[in-house]
Amino acid sequence: MYLYGLHTSPACAKPPARYMQTKKTSNMKHTFTLALFLIITLTVCGQGNNQSKSENNINHSDTVLKTGWYYVSDQETNFKRQLYKSSDFFYINPDAIVTVENFEELKITENEFNGNKYSSLIIRFDKQGTENWSIATKKSIGNQLALIIDDKLMSVPKVNAQITVGVSSLSGVGTKEELEEILKQIGVNETVKPIAVSDEIIYLPTPQLEGLISVEKALYNRRSHRNFQDREISLENLSQILWAAYGVTLPNTDYDFLRGGFRTAPSAGGLYPLDIYVAVGKVSGIASGLYKYISEEHKMIRIIDKDIRLELCSAALGQPMVKEAPVSLIYTAVFSRTTEKYGQRGRERYVCMDLGHSAQNVYLQVEALGLGTCASAAFSDSFLSMILKLSKEEEPLYIMPIGHNK
Numbered sequence: 001m002y003l004y005g006l007h008t009s010p011a012c013a014k015p016p017a018r019y020m021q022t023k024k025t026s027n028m029k030h031t032f033t034l035a036l037f038l039i040i041t042l043t044v045c046g047q048g049n050n051q052s053k054s055e056n057n058i059n060h061s062d063t064v065l066k067t068g069w070y071y072v073s074d075q076e077t078n079f080k081r082q083l084y085k086s087s088d089f090f091y092i093n094p095d096a097i098v099t100v101e102n103f104e105e106l107k108i109t110e111n112e113f114n115g116n117k118y119s120s121l122i123i124r125f126d127k128q129g130t131e132n133w134s135i136a137t138k139k140s141i142g143n144q145l146a147l148i149i150d151d152k153l154m155s156v157p158k159v160n161a162q163i164t165v166g167v168s169s170l171s172g173v174g175t176k177e178e179l180e181e182i183l184k185q186i187g188v189n190e191t192v193k194p195i196a197v198s199d200e201i202i203y204l205p206t207p208q209l210e211g212l213i214s215v216e217k218a219l220y221n222r223r224s225h226r227n228f229q230d231r232e233i234s235l236e237n238l239s240q241i242l243w244a245a246y247g248v249t250l251p252n253t254d255y256d257f258l259r260g261g262f263r264t265a266p267s268a269g270g271l272y273p274l275d276i277y278v279a280v281g282k283v284s285g286i287a288s289g290l291y292k293y294i295s296e297e298h299k300m301i302r303i304i305d306k307d308i309r310l311e312l313c314s315a316a317l318g319q320p321m322v323k324e325a326p327v328s329l330i331y332t333a334v335f336s337r338t339t340e341k342y343g344q345r346g347r348e349r350y351v352c353m354d355l356g357h358s359a360q361n362v363y364l365q366v367e368a369l370g371l372g373t374c375a376s377a378a379f380s381d382s383f384l385s386m387i388l389k390l391s392k393e394e395e396p397l398y399i400m401p402i403g404h405n406k
């Protein structure tokens with residue numbers, strides 16, 4: 001189970017709750033099984049568990065926990081819930097971090113990797129929810145948070161980093177059908193909006209911090225691919241690729257030049273001279289057009305509201321991959337961001353070194369997602385600048401078409 005900045009702990013790591021409570025109806029039926037589980041858990045997890053508490057019988061089973069994110073507690077006075085599809089128990093602090101009232105969007109997406117389908121639940125928070133989420137994830141680094149849906153404990157991922165973007169995304173909670181069923185039960189499917197709140201601003205789904213292949217495998221398998229299927233890529237994959245390219249991983253607002261914080265790719269002086277435009281032809285859930293990636297908020301803003309792939313292909317000297325790929329990233333640079341500090345050395349060396357770092361991240365992330373790309377620098381600068389409506393200070397450097405390899 002993955003969540004940006006979070007991942008689930010091993011089954012026996014530290015289930016803070018240990019003892020049966022008398023849940024009124026259905027849980028009674030499972031008393032014996034759970035008691036048996038208790039014995040097994042204690043045997044397996046044993047004395048290593050320093051959160052183990054003496055038995056008490058506080059019963060919070062009458063109180064329904066609202067759908068939302070909560071702190072996991074080691075206090076037995078808090079609310080006990082059994083983890084969905086697991087025999088682990090956790091105590092939940094009932095003061096919610098975000099509840100369903102803070103959910104602006106809730107969506108189930110289906111992704112595919114190497115022919116295997118997996119489903120994700122994407123939750124986007126409103127402004128208040130985003131603030132609460134940022135504070136809670138900062139406070140909880142190294143600890144677990146709990147997602148409750150319909151009073152059921154769905155997931156207890158571990159927090160690895162503060163999450164300032166107001167989106168949580170969970171994979172591996174269940175099949176698409178199971179997730180749909182859960183959402184139906186809590187009646188939120190009525191309120192589900194597409195992930196794109198408006199055609200102009202796309203808040204991207206939260207990137208994952210764990211993938212399906214190792215970095216070594218991605219390095220080994222990486223190749224430039226130029227033949228793509230006529231098939232859309234998911235918004236989740238696009239989000240992941242943009243994050244890998246230039247996403248903020250260490251937020252910092254002390255210095256304006258950082259524009260949001262330190263990134264996935266190194267940059268001379270932390271000056272981040274690059275910008276990434278996204279020519280969307282076929283990406284699930286969003287309109288085609290040209291977007292600009294805004295790292296600091298992990299969002300895209302639309303600049304042109306039509307498919308520009310044909311023009312892009314002409315600018316790229318007719319290379320077919322550019323019109324065939326469902327999406328292309330276009331790197332540009334504002335050289336002055338770097339040359340103001342480093343002069344000519346910045347122009348001749350540093351900006352393109354920065355580009356190489358970021359583009360390689362794209363290559364590896366694309367590979368890890370089972371997709372393909374090819375860095376392309378053969379294009380007419382002036383034609384491309386005109387199509388992208390670039391300002392005078394922006395210079396185009398790379399086009400990277402991305403898609404499902406043929």
Ligand SMILES: Cc1cc2nc3c(=O)[nH]c(=O)nc-3n(C[C@H](O)[C@H](O)[C@H](O)COP(=O)(O)O)c2cc1C
Nearest residue numbers: 222223224225226316319321374375376377378379
């Ligand atoms: C600076 C640079 C510019 C490139 N421009 C193009 C291009 O315009 N068109 C293209 O098909 N490939 C382009 N490539 C991809 C190279 O052809 C490719 O990396 C090379 O053949 C090695 O293959 P590999 O990437 O599969 O290892 C470019 C690569 C680099 C590093």
